[in-house]
Amino acid sequence: MIHIRDYYFEDELEWLDVHASVMVDSYAWWTAIHKKPEYENNLVDLVAICDDKIVGFITIEINSQVLKKLDNYGFVWEFGVHRDYRGNGIGLKLIKKAHKILNEKYQINKTIWYSQDENAKKYYEYIGMKEIDRHWQFSIVPDDKLKKEFKNNGFNCWEIRGSCSIDDFDKVKKKYDVIEDDDPINPKICVGYELVL
Numbered sequence: 336m337i338h339i340r341d342y343y344f345e346d347e348l349e350w351l352d353v354h355a356s357v358m359v360d361s362y363a364w365w366t367a368i369h370k371k372p373e374y375e376n377n378l379v380d381l382v383a384i385c386d387d388k389i390v391g392f393i394t395i396e397i398n399s400q401v402l403k404k405l406d407n408y409g410f411v412w413e414f415g416v417h418r419d420y421r422g423n424g425i426g427l428k429l430i431k432k433a434h435k436i437l438n439e440k441y442q443i444n445k446t447i448w449y450s451q452d453e454n455a456k457k458y459y460e461y462i463g464m465k466e467i468d469r470h471w472q473f474s475i476v477p478d479d480k481l482k483k484e485f486k487n488n489g490f491n492c493w494e495i496r497g498s499c500s501i502d503d504f505d506k507v508k509k510k511y512d513v514i515e516d517d518d519p520i521n522p523k524i525c526v527g528y529e530l531v532l
């Protein structure tokens with residue numbers, strides 16, 4: 336039996352455990368987290384329970400400032416199902432319940448999703464999401480000039496993370512030393528999707 340309920344404060348450590356194990360077999364995130372992130376606006380924050388434990392999660396922020404031009408939308412920060420429980424409709428249940436709450440409580444029918452994980456992209460397309468954006472995300476080693484400039488201000492910089500449009504990536508690669516041999520931060524195409532339910 337799968338049960339979807341609100342996330343409670345007391346869930347934090349168990350939630351982090353499941354989040355960490357989802358991180359191990361996906362490229363949805365590129366840093367590990369040790370605290371559940373907090374957000375400025377209201378949340379729809381749900382967990383899926385099976386066998387008396389958390390096996391999946393979804394966290395959606397209402398009108399996140401991340402996308403300044405949009406309003407009346409939910410921004411999906413976290414979404415995952417533990418590998419032992421995938422393929423049982425838990426992901427879809429989380430999405431549907433979250434959208435029901437968004438509709439009833441906030442009169443919102445749109446969520447925005449970003450992912451650089453290839454399986455998640457396939458999943459999002461399979462369940463009918465519409466692509467709205469794509470860009471590269473990557474890290475560079477600053478060149479000597481940049482290093483010097485940072486150093487002059489007391490900052491010993493060894494890595495810079497950022498993004499660029501698909502068209503600009505070749506140009507960026509020619510100009511900067513893009514890191515391509517460090518698995519979690521290697522360049523990936525991040526795709527943005529919209530789901531209206």
Ligand SMILES: CC(C)(COP(=O)(O)OP(=O)(O)OC[C@H]1O[C@@H](n2cnc3c(N)ncnc32)[C@H](O)[C@@H]1OP(=O)(O)O)[C@@H](O)C(=O)NCCC(=O)NCCS
Pocket residue numbers: 357360361362363413414415416417420421422423424425426427428449450451452454455457458461462
């Ligand atoms: C993406 C994820 C949450 C899906 O969870 P899930 O509970 O296994 O998905 P569901 O069981 O609800 O799948 C629903 C449907 O999608 C299909 N599906 C599942 N994964 C798929 C994939 N990678 N590509 C295409 N279709 C997929 C299922 O077969 C099912 O189809 P059906 O309804 O026709 O039988 C899970 O694979 C996951 O946690 N991945 C790693 C974390 C991640 O990438 N999160 C996204 C953050 S950006």
